Amino acid sequence: MSITVRKFTAGPDDNGRRVDRIVRRLYPDTPLSALYRLFRTGSIRLGNMKAKPEDRVSAGDILAIRSSDASGNPDSAAGSLDRKDAPGGDRSSLFAAILIVQTSDLAIVNKPRGLLTHGAGGLDELASAYFSARASGSLAFRPAPLHRLDRNTSGALAISASIAGARAFSLALREGRVDKIYLAVLDGRFDGNEEWVDTLSRTGSDGKTEAGREGARPATTLVEPLAYAAGRTLARIRLMTGFTHQIRAQAAIHGHPLSGDAKYGGSAFAGGYLLHCAELGIPEDIGIENPGIVVAELSPRAEITIKSIFLDIPASFLPRRSPNTLAAGPEP
Incomplete structure (x- = not known):
């Protein structure tokens, strides 16, 4: 031996x-x-x-x-990630294609609908492939998603590019200082802005988040209706707390489930529910190189869906990146 x-x-x-x-x-x-x-x-x-x-x-x-x-x-x-095979190269290219902005500490991507945050073929694997050259300078650190979006939820999601970025963003997230604004298509009509305050917990049987169960914790969501047509409302939603399925669960609790969200009682909606994280706001004082407020545009399919329902919706209601938005950094 x-x-x-x-x-x-x-x-x-x-x-x-x-x-x-x-x-x-x-x-x-x-x-x-x-x-x-x-x-x-x-x-x-x-x-x-x-x-x-x-x-x-x-x-x-x-x-x-x-x-x-x-x-x-x-x-x-050597503690580095081996991504020299062809599939790894494909994963790196896929990550680069959805990258919105990159600093030395964080990368923000526009996660497409259908992509897992974690797991086989998920965003964590794409991030590992993309950062493989940089990760070889570390024995233990691996870039990874710092929060999650459901598989069929799209939009802005933060990836750690350094251990300092991971720690700073995670702390800001726990302190409720990361601003997350979503667009959603909901069933029914709203009379005005609403504040949803509930106590939520996750069930073990069917994976749903429900209100009022033992061990539930408070959750707050702010809802601003933008347009109404054909029994549906396009709304801007601001998360004040962070729970799995928070928007989906609270929308159902308050009588406005996401259109197409069968799990939470939504009406039939071609293509499934539309929930998109349109803005991710990172506080300036977290001590790392900071991209600030990051805007994630809708996919062409999602934008067509919204415009086909809400015919006269102003363009300003849809997320648009500013021409002077900090550009995505070069692939390391």
């Missing part, structure tokens, strides 16, 4: 991470018991010192791991 020593250099996005987290990322197929045995025997060293699992690395640190072939191979032999 041969013994090998592999050395890895920590990148900027590894700064402050625990050694055991990095080693687990590098050796994803190796049992935890075997990895911690390497720590106990002094086979993992940080610089010139025996590493402990709780030690934290700094950018530029050298991590040396002495192991047998039986211990498993590190992910891509």
Whole structure:
């Protein structure tokens, strides 16, 4: 049985991470018991010192791991993502095609309807392929979606491009400081603006979000009707809190389910429900390179659908990117 020593250099996005987290990322197929045995025997060293699992690395640190072939191979032999195959190239191109804006810390994409946020063939895989060249500078960090949109919901969605971006955006999201504005087609007519305040929780049986169940938490949504025709309303919706299916659930609770949303009792609507995150507003003071307010335009199909129902809708009601909007950065 041969013994090998592999050395890895920590990148900027590894700064402050625990050694055991990095080693687990590098050796994803190796049992935890075997990895911690390497720590106990002094086979993992940080610089010139025996590493402990709780030690934290700094950018530029050298991590040396002495192991047998039986211990498993590190992910891509250097903690980077291997995306040189043709499918990976396709995924990278798909991500580039939906990219709205990119900074050194965040990327904002316009997720199309039908694309999963996470999972096989999902946005997380597209992001990994697109950032593969940059990710090779980190042993543990992987760019990934920072929140989610349902499969059939489209629009603006943030992707981490650095660990600083992931931490700053996630904190702002938890604090309720990320502004999210949607367009939706709802059943029925509104008499004016509405504020929906409910207590919501997720059911385990059918995956629906419902009101008033045990463990429910408060949810607030602001609704501004823009146009009405043929029993349907086009509305601008601002999320004040963030729950899975929040808009879909509250719309149904208040008697205005999304048209075409069969899960929540919506009326029949060709092509399924239309829910689009049109704006994502990121606070200026979160300490990273910031794209500010990002506008995601409707797909041509969604825009045609809206204009075919609401015939005289002003163009200003539909999301349009400003000509001077910060452009998407070059592919790394």
